[in-house]
Amino acid sequence: NSQTATVTVAANGASYTINRNIYGHFAEHLGHCIYGGFYVGDSSKTIPNTDGVRNDIIDALKKLKVPNLRWPGGCFADTYHWKDGIGPKDKRPSMVNKWWGGVTEDNSFGTNEFLNMCTLLGASPYLSANIGSGTVQEMSDWVQYVNFDGKSPMSDLRKANGKEKPWKVNIWGIGNEAWGCGGNMRPEYYANEYRKYATFISDWENTGGLMRIASGASDADYAWTETLMKNIPLNMLGGVAMHHYSVIEWNKKGPSTNFDEQQYFTIMKQAWLMDELVTKHSAVMDKYDPEKKVALVVDEWGGWYDVEPGTNPGFLYQQNTMRDAMIAGITLNIFNNHADRVRMANLAQAINVLQAVILTDKEKMILTPTYHVMEMYNVHQDAKLLPLKVQSPDYVFGSDKLQAVSASASIDSTGKTHVSLVNIDSKNAQTITVTMDGGKYSSISGRILTSDKLQNYNSFEEPNKIKPAVFKGASLKSNVITVQLPAFSVVVLELK
Ligand code: AHR
Numbered sequence: 001n002s003q004t005a006t007v008t009v010a011a012n013g014a015s016y017t018i019n020r021n022i023y024g025h026f027a028e029h030l031g032h033c034i035y036g037g038f039y040v041g042d043s044s045k046t047i048p049n050t051d052g053v054r055n056d057i058i059d060a061l062k063k064l065k066v067p068n069l070r071w072p073g074g075c076f077a078d079t080y081h082w083k084d085g086i087g088p089k090d091k092r093p094s095m096v097n098k099w100w101g102g103v104t105e106d107n108s109f110g111t112n113e114f115l116n117m118c119t120l121l122g123a124s125p126y127l128s129a130n131i132g133s134g135t136v137q138e139m140s141d142w143v144q145y146v147n148f149d150g151k152s153p154m155s156d157l158r159k160a161n162g163k164e165k166p167w168k169v170n171i172w173g174i175g176n177e178a179w180g181c182g183g184n185m186r187p188e189y190y191a192n193e194y195r196k197y198a199t200f201i202s203d204w205e206n207t208g209g210l211m212r213i214a215s216g217a218s219d220a221d222y223a224w225t226e227t228l229m230k231n232i233p234l235n236m237l238g239g240v241a242m243h244h245y246s247v248i249e250w251n252k253k254g255p256s257t258n259f260d261e262q263q264y265f266t267i268m269k270q271a272w273l274m275d276e277l278v279t280k281h282s283a284v285m286d287k288y289d290p291e292k293k294v295a296l297v298v299d300e301w302g303g304w305y306d307v308e309p310g311t312n313p314g315f316l317y318q319q320n321t322m323r324d325a326m327i328a329g330i331t332l333n334i335f336n337n338h339a340d341r342v343r344m345a346n347l348a349q350a351i352n353v354l355q356a357v358i359l360t361d362k363e364k365m366i367l368t369p370t371y372h373v374m375e376m377y378n379v380h381q382d383a384k385l386l387p388l389k390v391q392s393p394d395y396v397f398g399s400d401k402l403q404a405v406s407a408s409a410s411i412d413s414t415g416k417t418h419v420s421l422v423n424i425d426s427k428n429a430q431t432i433t434v435t436m437d438g439g440k441y442s443s444i445s446g447r448i449l450t451s452d453k454l455q456n457y458n459s460f461e462e463p464n465k466i467k468p469a470v471f472k473g474a475s476l477k478s479n480v481i482t483v484q485l486p487a488f489s490v491v492v493l494e495l496k
Contacts (some may be wrong), residue, residue: 002429002484003393005405009419010387011439011479014411019295020067020381021344022335023374024126026300028074029109030100030353031315037351037360038117039109047363052109053117056365057351060358061121064371065378068171070126070299070346071114075099075181077173078132082142085110086161099181101314115146115167126213126299126346128173131197132183140200143172147204171211171344172201173299177243178215179224187227190215194228198236213297213344216241217281219273225281229288239295239344240285244277245304245354246270246327256305256318257455261426264323264454265397267303268424271327272402274301275334282341295343298335302348302355302370303327316353320368321457322466322488324355325449328373329406329422329490332380336408336420339385347374359460366463372449376468376492379418383410386417395425405430405485417441417495423485426454434481434493441495444481446471450489 027033040047040054048055072080076099084093085107092107118125127146129139144154146169155166174197175182178190185193191214198212214237217224228240246267248254254263281296303324304316311317328347335342347370351358357371385408392405404425411417417439423430448471458465471491473484485491 001427002431003404005393005430005432006391007405007407007419007421007432007434008389009409009434009436009439011417011436013387014384015387016339016385018336018339018380018383018385018410019343020065022332022339022342023065023378023381024068024070024344024346025066025350025357026070026074026346026348027350028353029072029076029080029097029105030074030349031312031317032352032360033349034109039113041108050120051116052113053120054365057358058120060365060367060371061123061350064357064375065381066121066123067381068124068126068344068346069118069121069350070128070173073128073176075176077128077176078130078134078182080130081134081138082111083138086112086157101312111142111146112161112163115169119167124171125167125169126171126173127169128176129197131175131178131193132181136197136200139197140202143201144204147206149205168206170206170208171213173213173215173241174198175215177218179218179221182215187224188231191228191231194232195236211238212236213239213241213299216243216297219244220277220280222280222284225284229285234289234293237294239297241297241299242277242281243300244274244298245300245302245348247304253305256308257321257457259323259455261397264426265400265402267323268326268330268395268402269400271330274331278334278338278342282338285341292341296341298342298345300348301331301345304354318354319457320356320359320370322369322451322454325369325373325466325490326422326424326488327355328370329420330424332373332377333406333408333420333422336380336385336410361460364460366458366460368458369449369466372466372468373490376447376449376490377420379412379416379492379494380408380410380420383412383418385410393428393430404428405432415496419493419495421483421485421491421493423487423489425487427487429487430485432483432485434483436479436481436495439479439495441476441479443496444474444476444493446474446491446493448473448489448491450486454488
């Protein structure tokens with residue numbers, strides 16, 4: 001079946017810049033994200049690596065144009081003492097990873113390893129500082145260790161550890177989920193803690209200015225955002241975070257691959273909820289910050305399902321299907337369309353954890369459907385948003401319904417226009433008339449990501465079952481494009 005939809009793009013209406021940081025990732029010390037994921041250790045002979053970081057992962061993530069990477073957590077961050085993770089590896093103390101499986105963390109991957117890895121990836125590091133079980137001194141020492149160029153106790157220590165010049169880390173998170181695993185704080189209390197910690201993050205010689213991010217609300221906790229905005233001076237606040245996972249029920253999440261339509265629909269509803277969440281958190285922020293100086297940072301988002309059978313429940317390892325491609329497509333369109341306020345986001349998580357872009361099994365590595373969506377969409381990074389209106393049929397399930405078609409558009413610095421379209425309907429294709437109001441183009445091309453079943457995924461046996469293909473379903477006549485979008489598919493068009 002085919003339905004019809006219309007999208008009207010203000011082709012000359014270039015507005016806010018879509019901050020590349022919206023396309024950020026997240027790497028926690030959790031399951032096999034770091035160990036057995038990014039990091040195979042200096043001594044791996046079978047897996048080619050650079051200082052212990054897998055070369056195949058570096059190459060794949062470079063293609064993704066990862067703008068920033070958040071580390072070391074997550075919940076782990078508020079248990080992490082960075083000084084345990086520097087210096088000679090055989091002298092580093094170990095700790096227990098209390099939140100994630102109770103495994104022993106040997107601290108072999110620490111600050112130098114992470115920051116050098118970011119350099120290899122060309123990504124800005126986003127360090128999440130421990131305020132739950134750490135101290136102000138510890139955090140301020142961390143900033144001095146990574147950022148100070150002159151002579152100081154911490155820069156001397158860095159030099160002694162083989163790094164002469166500082167890395168210059170601009171993005172700092174002050175705690176994580178302070179309302180929960182980060183210390184079960186009340187918002188007023190956390191706002192005071194934030195003010196104290198933020199005072200001792202100095203901008204050393206970091207001429208670009210540091211971005212300090214407050215630990216944000218869970219989902220629709222608008223009161224949390226309001227309390228932070230009301231109680232923290234704007235000049236101390238670069239961003240306010242927010243976390244939203246697409247989950248069916250926390251104690252009944254359902255399988256990552258073998259889901260039914262009810263489960264698919266519920267996850268799509270959760271993914272679409274992001275639009276309401278960022279709209280309402282932005283409205284709260286507008287009250288205190290009408291000039292939109294403070295960014296809304298969605299530093300954890302993605303689908304969360306039951307772990308793969310037989311794997312450690314504390315490791316959050318799940319497969320990734322076309323359903324996840326739909327989550328990614330809708331969510332990134334939402335972020336693009338809210339570029340005025342949403343200026344950073346981090347998909348949870350990069351490798352082997354939750355909605356990962358990469359899965360590994362010893363020397364094997366595969367790219368997930370989510371990877372491909374992120375790669376197709378990276379044309380929007382730092383481009384100017386083109387406002388648009390969508391008229392879409394509903395994707396109906398039982399007595400409930402959702403908007404079937406999602407879209408966003410941008411124009412980049414070389415004058416190329418990109419339109420990304422998603423159809424989440426599980427059965428109906430869409431014939432979409434995209435009117436590029438005021439635009440003039442001579443050529444169109446595109447790529448599509450789809451498959452014959454929503455439940456399909458890439459496996460180690462069949463790593464390329466789902467991958468982008470040339471899209472032939474678009475035709476351009478003057479400034480009107482007619483697009484045939486199959487059920488559950490993502491398309492990115494390029495107009496010149
Ligand atoms: O991403 C997994 C966990 O989800 C993070 O550690 C925590 O911040 C969130 O609850």
